[in-house]
Amino acid sequence: MIELEKTYLAKFIPSKLENKKEMIDIYIPDGIDHAPIRIRKNGNKFYITKKQPAKENDSSVLIEQTIELSEAEFIELEKEIKGRRIEKIRCSFNHKGNTAEIDVFQGKLKGLVLVDFEFDTEEAKEKFKMPDFCLADVTQEDFIAGGMLCGKSYEEIEENLNRLNYKKIE
Numbered sequence: 001m002i003e004l005e006k007t008y009l010a011k012f013i014p015s016k017l018e019n020k021k022e023m024i025d026i027y028i029p030d031g032i033d034h035a036p037i038r039i040r041k042n043g044n045k046f047y048i049t050k051k052q053p054a055k056e057n058d059s060s061v062l063i064e065q066t067i068e069l070s071e072a073e074f075i076e077l078e079k080e081i082k083g084r085r086i087e088k089i090r091c092s093f094n095h096k097g098n099t100a101e102i103d104v105f106q107g108k109l110k111g112l113v114l115v116d117f118e119f120d121t122e123e124a125k126e127k128f129k130m131p132d133f134c135l136a137d138v139t140q141e142d143f144i145a146g147g148m149l150c151g152k153s154y155e156e157i158e159e160n161l162n163r164l165n166y167k168k169i170e
Contacts, residue, residue: 103116
């Protein structure tokens with residue numbers, strides 16, 4: 001499956017959020033900076049996913065392969081694998097007919113809020129205008145990708161966030 005998306009730093013969290021769920025991502029293998037595989041707890045659903053760029057130097061187009069797991073399989077993998085972890089609360093928000101996925105990071109990344117939009121076509125992705133509740137398009141910023149964020153603290157990415165004039169959201 002091809003995934004077309006844009007990722008933004010949030011300026012603020014919009015009101016009327018829906019579908020609040022706890023997410024845990026564990027990225028593997030542990031020894032590389034941008035791990036391509038993750039296991040995910042998404043509310044009460046569980047997955048293993050591999051993502052890789054479909055185009056060179058374009059993080060907005062990814063090949064995504066996902067397999068659903070049972071809770072028991074996720075728990076077993078979580079115990080057995082050595083990986084880096086991210087915890088967040090994900091909510092959705094309807095913005096002019098497009099669904100925004102808003103990730104409010106917890107733990108060591110508390111204060112970071114990202115907004116993702118997925119698109120059905122390249123044309124829709126290219127025509128999309130950044131919403132007023134977003135600060136900056138970070139789709140092509142390597143430091144903000146899940147595989148790069150995992151295992152890091154807010155302080156470790158703060159210099160990059162400051163460069164984009166991001167202010168911690170509490």
